[in-house]
Amino acid sequence: MKQKLLIRDLTLRDGQQSAFATRMNQSQVDRVLPYYKDANFYAMEVWGGAVPDSVMRFLNENPWDRLEKIHHAVGGVSKLTALSRGRNLFGYAPYPDEIIDGFFKNAVASGLNIMRIFDALNDVDNVKSSVKYIKKYGGTADCAVCYTVDPKFNGDSAPDNRKRGLSRLFFKKKEAVKPMHEPVFTDEYFVNKAREMLALGADMITIKDMSGLIPPSRVARLIPLFKEQLNVPIDFHTHCTPGFGLGAVLTAIIHGVDIVDTVIWNFAGGPAAPAVELIYVFCSKLGIEMDVNMEAVASINKELQEIRKELDMYDPVKQFPKPFNPLTDSLPPEIDSEFDRAIEAAQRNDEAELLNACHAIESYFNFPAPDERIKNAEIPGGMYTNMVAQLKQFNSLDILPEAMKLIPSVRLDAGLPPLVTPTSQIVGVQAVASALNLKNGRPKYANPSNQFVSLVKGEYGKTPVPVDPEFRMEITGTREEVPYDTSAYVHQDNPVLEESGGVTLARDEKELLLLELFPAVAAGFLRDKRRKEWEANSGENYTAKTKQKEQKVQAGQPEEPKGFYVTCPMPGSILKVVVKKGDRVEKGDKVLVLEAMKMENDILTEFSGTIKRVCVKQGETVGEGAPLVEIV
Known part of the structure; x- marks a missing residue:
């Protein structure tokens, strides 16, 4: 046949x-x-x-x-x-x-x-x-x-786990480039x-x-x-x-x-x-x-x-490729x-x-x-371009080689995950953060992303090799693997939009699913859709005053700069706002979660005080430097 x-x-x-x-x-x-x-x-x-x-x-x-x-x-x-x-x-x-x-x-x-x-x-x-x-x-x-x-390591990129007894499994001594001793x-x-x-x-x-x-x-x-x-x-x-x-x-x-x-x-x-x-x-x-x-x-x-x-x-x-049929x-x-x-x-x-x-x-x-x-790097092309984009945002493109060297050790410390979405982004973002930390005299894992913490904790599932318990303790505060508990899952809010005629943000099961799967992006998309539907049906529009106010916030120009502002560290979308007007916050408290570079980033306040105003809402896209909350 x-x-x-x-x-x-x-x-x-x-x-x-x-x-x-x-x-x-x-x-x-x-x-x-x-x-x-x-x-x-x-x-x-x-x-x-x-x-x-x-x-x-x-x-x-x-x-x-x-x-x-x-x-x-x-x-x-x-x-x-x-x-x-x-x-x-x-x-x-x-x-x-x-x-x-x-x-x-x-x-x-x-x-x-x-x-x-x-x-x-x-x-x-x-x-x-x-x-x-x-x-x-x-x-x-x-x-x-x-x-x-399996990753290969040069002498500068050996993982922290070498100090914890894993070198017998993963390294050969006295080699400039060290392949894994026992391939996984x-x-x-x-x-x-x-x-x-x-x-x-x-x-x-x-x-x-x-x-x-x-x-x-x-x-x-x-x-x-x-x-x-x-x-x-x-x-x-x-x-x-x-x-x-x-x-x-x-x-x-x-x-x-x-x-x-x-x-x-x-x-x-x-x-x-x-x-x-x-x-x-x-x-x-x-x-x-x-x-x-x-x-x-x-x-x-x-x-x-x-x-x-x-x-x-x-x-x-x-x-463009040369035309061919x-x-x-x-x-x-x-x-x-x-x-x-x-x-x-x-x-x-x-x-x-x-x-x-x-x-x-x-x-x-x-x-x-x-x-x-x-x-040569043995990483996905999208992961590489993501790292370049992240370093450009921090004006630190010069340390790209150092970030690339750290990928094998970050990957092994996290249990040797394959590099595919989302683990490629998690490892890449952490390698960049670690390179920036080391450049500035901070510990390698001074500020792990939420996703890196979840990966090391065990919430993403079983990694190809076990995470060292001492490293897990350092990153997550526990030595034991902690699987994700879906029974604790909290559904996304589906608020009533008074400004769009009192309708709910999501109107059917498919839109509710979009909110669950893409909280920040879907919220912004659906708000805009509801607003356009309301305007088309009622003939009403936002007032010039409301538009001016929104434009000022988006441009990073607060109306009445009286308090202290927590500002956006990088372009992204508001995934979740965790404070409201009147809340008391202390320095270091989380005020919202920003989605940027496909990662969730906790935004912490550098000031103590009372929330006077929340300048953004879930789903909104914000630029670097835009005010997020005002604290007095």
Whole structure:
């Protein structure tokens, strides 16, 4: 029987998220949907990840509308898929089952077919509820094993745990660069995780290489193991940033993978996944069937070229690939031979030859060259750019090398989590904070983020290696692991908005779910939506006086500067206000929680006194230096 390969298209979710910061708006999505109906992809990843957050935060659009409009346009031609973080769904805190149940009920009703479920710690217990509820409502559970690597340390980045007796496990003496003595992330580790997920009821398994760090030689070992030991379809997902992507996908195909993830030409390569057009050329040469209508793909790609121009301000690469349609364009003989060379090298597991051929192909078509920084650092590209952005905010970009050196030790101190959202952000933010601490003569962990504390405490789940009890005591105040208690979960407030006609902030179950999953962003989005509805129905508008007052607050110009002001340390969104007018506070008390750089930051007062005025509200976006509360 002729081998058949299924394609999951990532263009409308992971593709645009990786390449253009998830800024593709609904009108741009609508322009390509008629062609997608004819493209006949096995599946289209269109939702989840950063999409629900970003469409509210940056585009002022409803994420449920995004899913439903795509479902209406594409119908049942391709399965619609999304990505979620196990018990965390799209947030950072684990959610109770009632919210996970409600989320999947509404997601499937809105058109979702497959949920790719992963956990940032590869803690299988954390995917259990999501598997249960996606299947309960007739969806498919795609469980992802997150690929990661064991860290390497130089002499300056050794973790605090070396002093606590863990050096026997993780270090060899007298080496400038110290690999882990006993690797954790072995082939058996990944296969065993997949088997545990299969036992929970997984309908398919994905090898999820979120950083593009898996080399073809590792793919050549893992795919056969997964195929031999698991009786469900295997999907392979990777990125091109460090330069392994195209060769890794070709290797997965040659070793019998069932599904691969690709992106359409003008959104592909670089930080995204390989181009489907290149995979089509490989499959044609290999005699492998791909039930994709490449004429429809060419029509999508033509529209994507114009959309990419419209997204120019969010395009960090600004490097368009050379136009190519495999149905109509002939390859030059020297490039055609590179495809043959890559196939032959993959078949004999010659990784160096394979990568040379793939890089020659990508160079000819003007795809971005491998990013050596990401390859050498062995971290996700998004984590790297996040760290750069954070250091720019503190005018301390000069210490980036030191922050990068600290990543392995911070990661090991926290139990060696894989670097994927949210743990990549947690470790990256803490590495930056620790570098700043050391630069300023403070202890390495002088100001751990709320999420780092939760990770070390055990609230995110079981880490791949145990956290040292003494380190946990130092960071959290307890030596014992403390799992997250979902019975203590507090639902988000759904206040009545007197200024918008006395309606509640969230008006139905889907909007309530948005509040639960994205408290700060959804609150701002829904307030604005309710206000516009009120104005449209009543003909009323905010008074000029109210607008002037709001503008002054947003610009950081308090109306009556009589007291002391707690100001915003960095741009972000107000996640929670914990004080009210008339409350007494002491220096060091928490007054609100700011969401910035995808992290929750407690904002503490430097003054003692009485709260005279709270200048912001939940969901509001604030700039650096803006007044938050006034204290007298």
